[in-house]
Amino acid sequence: MLDYDVEAAVYDATRGGVPRAAAAASAVLSLVPTTAGTLVDIGCGTGLVTERLVRPGLRVVGADASPGMARTAAARIGNVVLADVRRLPLSGGSVDAVSAVWVLHLVRDARAVVAEAARVLRRGGVFVTTVDKDAGHDVGSDVDAVLAPYRTAEAYDRADRIEAFGAAHGLVPVGETRFTGHGQGRSPRQTAQALLRGEYASRISARAAVAEKLAAELCDLPDPDEPRPEPSYRLIALCRAEPVPYGS
Numbered sequence: 001m002l003d004y005d006v007e008a009a010v011y012d013a014t015r016g017g018v019p020r021a022a023a024a025a026s027a028v029l030s031l032v033p034t035t036a037g038t039l040v041d042i043g044c045g046t047g048l049v050t051e052r053l054v055r056p057g058l059r060v061v062g063a064d065a066s067p068g069m070a071r072t073a074a075a076r077i078g079n080v081v082l083a084d085v086r087r088l089p090l091s092g093g094s095v096d097a098v099s100a101v102w103v104l105h106l107v108r109d110a111r112a113v114v115a116e117a118a119r120v121l122r123r124g125g126v127f128v129t130t131v132d133k134d135a136g137h138d139v140g141s142d143v144d145a146v147l148a149p150y151r152t153a154e155a156y157d158r159a160d161r162i163e164a165f166g167a168a169h170g171l172v173p174v175g176e177t178r179f180t181g182h183g184q185g186r187s188p189r190q191t192a193q194a195l196l197r198g199e200y201a202s203r204i205s206a207r208a209a210v211a212e213k214l215a216a217e218l219c220d221l222p223d224p225d226e227p228r229p230e231p232s233y234r235l236i237a238l239c240r241a242e243p244v245p246y247g248s
Contacts, residue, residue, distance in 0.1 A: 021048040022052055031237040032099075041060060043101070050077050063082075085107075086116050088120055092119050101129070104156055110156045110161065115165070118166065134203035137231040152205045177235050184230055188221040189225055
Protein backbone atom coordinates (compact mmCIF):
# COMPACT_ATOMS: atom_id res chain seq x y z
CA MET A 1 0.00 0.00 0.00
CA LEU A 2 1.24 3.47 -0.88
CA ASP A 3 2.04 6.03 1.81
CA TYR A 4 -0.51 8.63 0.76
CA ASP A 5 0.97 11.31 3.03
CA VAL A 6 4.16 11.06 0.95
CA GLU A 7 2.32 10.45 -2.31
CA ALA A 8 0.30 13.68 -1.99
CA ALA A 9 3.16 15.77 -3.37
CA VAL A 10 3.33 13.87 -6.68
CA TYR A 11 -0.07 12.22 -6.93
CA ASP A 12 -1.70 14.49 -9.50
CA ALA A 13 1.27 14.49 -11.87
CA THR A 14 1.46 10.70 -11.86
CA ARG A 15 -2.28 10.05 -12.20
CA GLY A 16 -3.33 11.84 -15.38
CA GLY A 17 -3.71 15.30 -13.88
CA VAL A 18 -6.53 17.63 -14.85
CA PRO A 19 -7.85 15.75 -17.94
CA ARG A 20 -8.45 12.59 -15.92
CA ALA A 21 -9.93 14.53 -12.99
CA ALA A 22 -12.23 16.55 -15.23
CA ALA A 23 -13.54 13.38 -16.91
CA ALA A 24 -14.20 11.80 -13.52
CA ALA A 25 -15.98 14.87 -12.14
CA SER A 26 -18.20 15.22 -15.20
CA ALA A 27 -19.19 11.56 -14.96
CA VAL A 28 -19.96 11.84 -11.23
CA LEU A 29 -22.16 14.90 -11.77
CA SER A 30 -24.10 13.10 -14.50
CA LEU A 31 -25.27 10.63 -11.82
CA VAL A 32 -25.96 13.14 -9.04
CA PRO A 33 -29.61 14.24 -8.74
CA THR A 34 -30.35 17.68 -10.14
CA THR A 35 -32.01 18.49 -6.83
CA ALA A 36 -28.95 17.64 -4.69
CA GLY A 37 -27.75 20.43 -2.44
CA THR A 38 -24.89 18.67 -0.60
CA LEU A 39 -22.25 16.21 -1.74
CA VAL A 40 -19.44 14.60 0.27
CA ASP A 41 -16.50 13.34 -1.78
CA ILE A 42 -14.94 10.60 0.36
CA GLY A 43 -11.33 9.59 -0.16
CA CYS A 44 -10.98 12.93 -1.93
CA GLY A 45 -7.18 12.73 -2.08
CA THR A 46 -5.65 15.96 -3.35
CA GLY A 47 -9.05 17.40 -4.22
CA LEU A 48 -8.31 17.55 -7.95
CA VAL A 49 -11.59 15.79 -8.78
CA THR A 50 -13.45 17.37 -5.86
CA GLU A 51 -12.84 20.95 -6.98
CA ARG A 52 -14.44 20.10 -10.33
CA LEU A 53 -17.67 18.82 -8.78
CA VAL A 54 -19.17 22.24 -9.40
CA ARG A 55 -22.81 22.96 -10.14
CA PRO A 56 -25.13 25.81 -9.10
CA GLY A 57 -26.72 25.04 -5.74
CA LEU A 58 -24.41 22.12 -4.91
CA ARG A 59 -22.21 22.42 -1.80
CA VAL A 60 -19.25 20.02 -1.86
CA VAL A 61 -17.15 18.77 1.07
CA GLY A 62 -14.06 16.57 0.78
CA ALA A 63 -13.04 13.87 3.27
CA ASP A 64 -9.81 11.89 3.45
CA ALA A 65 -7.98 9.86 6.09
CA SER A 66 -4.49 10.91 4.97
CA PRO A 67 -3.28 14.14 6.62
CA GLY A 68 -1.02 14.85 3.64
CA MET A 69 -3.84 14.40 1.14
CA ALA A 70 -6.32 16.36 3.27
CA ARG A 71 -3.89 19.30 3.59
CA THR A 72 -3.36 19.38 -0.17
CA ALA A 73 -7.11 19.19 -0.81
CA ALA A 74 -7.87 21.89 1.76
CA ALA A 75 -5.45 24.26 0.06
CA ARG A 76 -7.28 23.60 -3.19
CA ILE A 77 -10.96 23.53 -2.18
CA GLY A 78 -11.05 24.74 1.43
CA ASN A 79 -13.88 22.58 2.76
CA VAL A 80 -12.17 19.31 3.75
CA VAL A 81 -12.40 17.10 6.82
CA LEU A 82 -9.77 14.62 8.01
CA ALA A 83 -11.78 11.44 8.48
CA ASP A 84 -11.85 7.68 8.10
CA VAL A 85 -14.40 7.07 5.34
CA ARG A 86 -15.91 4.29 7.46
CA ARG A 87 -16.68 6.76 10.26
CA LEU A 88 -17.64 10.14 8.84
CA PRO A 89 -18.21 13.06 11.24
CA LEU A 90 -21.72 13.57 9.85
CA SER A 91 -25.22 13.02 11.19
CA GLY A 92 -27.34 10.27 9.72
CA GLY A 93 -29.47 11.31 6.75
CA SER A 94 -27.69 14.65 6.41
CA VAL A 95 -26.42 14.77 2.79
CA ASP A 96 -27.86 14.35 -0.69
CA ALA A 97 -24.92 12.60 -2.36
CA VAL A 98 -21.71 10.76 -1.53
CA SER A 99 -19.05 10.18 -4.18
CA ALA A 100 -16.09 7.81 -4.05
CA VAL A 101 -13.75 7.94 -7.02
CA TRP A 102 -10.92 5.36 -7.08
CA VAL A 103 -11.46 4.49 -3.41
CA LEU A 104 -13.16 1.12 -2.94
CA HIS A 105 -10.54 -0.87 -4.86
CA LEU A 106 -8.11 0.06 -2.05
CA VAL A 107 -10.40 -0.82 0.87
CA ARG A 108 -10.56 -4.42 2.06
CA ASP A 109 -13.59 -3.56 4.19
CA ALA A 110 -15.64 -2.01 1.39
CA ARG A 111 -18.84 -3.17 3.11
CA ALA A 112 -18.20 -0.69 5.94
CA VAL A 113 -17.65 2.18 3.50
CA VAL A 114 -20.92 1.47 1.68
CA ALA A 115 -22.75 1.18 5.01
CA GLU A 116 -21.41 4.56 6.10
CA ALA A 117 -22.39 6.20 2.82
CA ALA A 118 -25.90 4.79 3.27
CA ARG A 119 -26.05 6.07 6.85
CA VAL A 120 -25.31 9.70 5.96
CA LEU A 121 -27.56 9.85 2.88
CA ARG A 122 -31.00 11.38 2.99
CA ARG A 123 -33.94 9.52 1.50
CA GLY A 124 -33.58 9.76 -2.28
CA GLY A 125 -29.86 10.54 -2.04
CA VAL A 126 -27.22 8.67 -4.04
CA PHE A 127 -23.90 6.99 -3.51
CA VAL A 128 -21.82 7.35 -6.69
CA THR A 129 -18.70 5.20 -6.84
CA THR A 130 -16.18 3.71 -9.21
CA VAL A 131 -16.30 -0.09 -9.41
CA ASP A 132 -14.18 -2.72 -11.15
CA LYS A 133 -11.40 -0.12 -11.30
CA ASP A 134 -8.50 -2.42 -12.07
CA ALA A 135 -10.52 -4.38 -14.65
CA GLY A 136 -10.65 -1.25 -16.79
CA HIS A 137 -6.90 -1.36 -17.46
CA ASP A 138 -5.08 -3.15 -20.31
CA VAL A 139 -8.26 -4.68 -21.78
CA GLY A 140 -7.35 -6.82 -24.80
CA SER A 141 -3.72 -5.69 -24.82
CA ASP A 142 -0.52 -7.73 -24.73
CA VAL A 143 -0.08 -6.60 -21.12
CA ASP A 144 -3.48 -8.12 -20.35
CA ALA A 145 -2.39 -11.41 -21.93
CA VAL A 146 0.67 -11.63 -19.64
CA LEU A 147 -1.26 -10.79 -16.47
CA ALA A 148 -4.52 -12.66 -17.19
CA PRO A 149 -3.53 -16.03 -15.62
CA TYR A 150 -2.75 -14.25 -12.35
CA ARG A 151 -5.79 -12.00 -12.08
CA THR A 152 -7.85 -12.42 -8.94
CA ALA A 153 -11.64 -12.50 -8.96
CA GLU A 154 -11.71 -11.01 -5.48
CA ALA A 155 -11.24 -7.31 -6.22
CA TYR A 156 -12.53 -5.26 -3.30
CA ASP A 157 -14.60 -3.04 -5.62
CA ARG A 158 -16.19 -5.77 -7.76
CA ALA A 159 -19.53 -4.32 -8.89
CA ASP A 160 -21.72 -7.19 -7.73
CA ARG A 161 -20.14 -7.05 -4.25
CA ILE A 162 -20.72 -3.31 -3.94
CA GLU A 163 -24.30 -3.59 -5.12
CA ALA A 164 -24.93 -6.41 -2.63
CA PHE A 165 -23.45 -4.34 0.20
CA GLY A 166 -25.66 -1.46 -0.89
CA ALA A 167 -28.80 -3.61 -0.97
CA ALA A 168 -28.14 -4.67 2.63
CA HIS A 169 -28.35 -0.99 3.60
CA GLY A 170 -31.31 0.13 1.51
CA LEU A 171 -29.41 1.27 -1.59
CA VAL A 172 -30.65 0.28 -5.03
CA PRO A 173 -28.90 0.72 -8.43
CA VAL A 174 -30.30 3.63 -10.44
CA GLY A 175 -27.69 4.37 -13.08
CA GLU A 176 -24.16 4.03 -14.35
CA THR A 177 -21.71 5.57 -16.79
CA ARG A 178 -18.10 5.31 -17.94
CA PHE A 179 -15.27 7.77 -18.42
CA THR A 180 -11.74 7.69 -19.81
CA GLY A 181 -8.72 7.48 -17.53
CA HIS A 182 -6.66 10.07 -19.39
CA GLY A 183 -2.92 9.60 -18.90
CA GLN A 184 -3.35 6.16 -17.32
CA GLY A 185 -2.36 4.01 -20.27
CA ARG A 186 0.78 2.40 -18.85
CA SER A 187 3.63 0.93 -20.85
CA PRO A 188 4.70 -2.67 -20.13
CA ARG A 189 7.75 -1.35 -18.27
CA GLN A 190 5.64 0.97 -16.11
CA THR A 191 3.27 -1.90 -15.38
CA ALA A 192 6.22 -4.09 -14.37
CA GLN A 193 7.48 -1.41 -12.01
CA ALA A 194 4.02 -0.97 -10.47
CA LEU A 195 3.70 -4.72 -10.04
CA LEU A 196 6.99 -4.90 -8.16
CA ARG A 197 5.94 -1.96 -5.95
CA GLY A 198 2.81 -3.88 -4.94
CA GLU A 199 0.35 -1.53 -6.65
CA TYR A 200 -1.47 -4.49 -8.19
CA ALA A 201 -1.95 -6.26 -4.85
CA SER A 202 -5.76 -6.32 -5.07
CA ARG A 203 -5.70 -7.32 -8.73
CA ILE A 204 -2.87 -9.79 -9.33
CA SER A 205 -2.14 -12.89 -7.24
CA ALA A 206 1.62 -12.80 -7.81
CA ARG A 207 4.23 -12.14 -5.14
CA ALA A 208 8.02 -12.28 -4.79
CA ALA A 209 9.61 -14.53 -7.43
CA VAL A 210 6.39 -14.83 -9.44
CA ALA A 211 6.02 -11.04 -9.59
CA GLU A 212 9.64 -10.73 -10.73
CA LYS A 213 9.00 -13.31 -13.46
CA LEU A 214 5.92 -11.42 -14.68
CA ALA A 215 7.83 -8.13 -14.60
CA ALA A 216 10.54 -9.64 -16.80
CA GLU A 217 7.91 -10.93 -19.27
CA LEU A 218 6.31 -7.50 -19.44
CA CYS A 219 9.63 -5.81 -20.17
CA ASP A 220 10.25 -8.33 -22.98
CA LEU A 221 7.08 -7.29 -24.83
CA PRO A 222 7.45 -5.29 -28.07
CA ASP A 223 7.80 -1.54 -27.52
CA PRO A 224 8.06 -1.89 -23.72
CA ASP A 225 8.10 1.88 -23.21
CA GLU A 226 5.05 2.59 -25.37
CA PRO A 227 1.88 3.28 -23.31
CA ARG A 228 -1.02 0.94 -24.00
CA PRO A 229 -4.61 2.22 -24.43
CA GLU A 230 -6.07 4.38 -21.67
CA PRO A 231 -8.46 2.63 -19.30
CA SER A 232 -12.23 3.05 -19.23
CA TYR A 233 -13.59 3.41 -15.69
CA ARG A 234 -17.09 2.44 -14.58
CA LEU A 235 -19.24 4.50 -12.20
CA ILE A 236 -22.47 3.30 -10.60
CA ALA A 237 -25.12 5.18 -8.65
CA LEU A 238 -26.97 3.56 -5.74
CA CYS A 239 -30.04 5.39 -4.45
CA ARG A 240 -31.32 5.51 -0.87
CA ALA A 241 -34.92 4.25 -0.95
CA GLU A 242 -36.38 6.27 -3.81
CA PRO A 243 -35.08 7.36 -7.25
CA VAL A 244 -34.97 11.04 -8.21
CA PRO A 245 -34.11 12.94 -11.47
CA TYR A 246 -30.54 12.74 -12.71
CA GLY A 247 -28.34 14.87 -14.95
CA SER A 248 -25.77 17.64 -14.83
